[in-house]
Amino acid sequence: MYPKLWDDRHSVVVPDSNIFYIIALLRFIPPPPKGPPTDKLVSQNNAIIQLCYNRGFNFKLYLPHYLSQENWMRHFGDKWTRFVQRKQNFDPMAILAPGQKIFSRNQLK
Template identity: 40%
Template sequence: MSAVTPAEDTIYAVGLLHSGGFDDWEALDDQNKEILEFCDKAGIEAKQYLPHYRTKEEWIHHFGEKWSIFQERKAKFDPKFILSPGQRIFYKD
C-alpha cells in the first residue's frame, strides 16, 4: 500500500466537503490551495488524500521517506510504466 501519512504520533483526518456549482470550482480549488499553504507556513505537515501534483519533485516531497519504497514497488509491479501515466511521476526513458 502506498498511502502516505505524516510522521506524527497523532494524526487527524480532515475532510472538506464543499457544495458548489459548475462555475465556481476555481474558487473552491483556490481555497484548498490556501489551506495547504497555511499548513506549510505554520509547519503543519499535511498530506492530501487524492493529491494532484505537476512535477516529480512534488511527488517526491509528498512521499517523503517512503519515496524509495514507492519506487521499488513501481519497478517491481509496473516495470513498463503502463499504470497511471497521467500522474507525471515516472517516465519511460
C-alpha cells in the same frame, strides 16, 4: 481518529504515528451562476494547502494531483525510495497510473 492498520507492504502514506486525524473540507454551495465560480473555490483550496506547507504541518492530501515529481517526493517523504524501487520492480515500463504523472515511461528504464 483512526488506528494505524497498515504496514510497510503498502504504498499508502500516513503520518508516523499510531493515531492520526482526518480533516476534510466539504463545500456545500449552489452551483454557478448562483454560487461562486469553480476556479475561485479551487484557488481558495490551494491557498489553504499553501498555508499548511508554510506552517510546516505534517499532512497528506487525499487523492492528490501534483504537477511535479518534487511534490510527489514530498508527499511520500522517507518512503519515496521504497516507492521508486517497487515501481521499478513491478511496473518497469510505467504502464500503470500514467495520470498521476509521477514517472515517465523513459525514466524507469
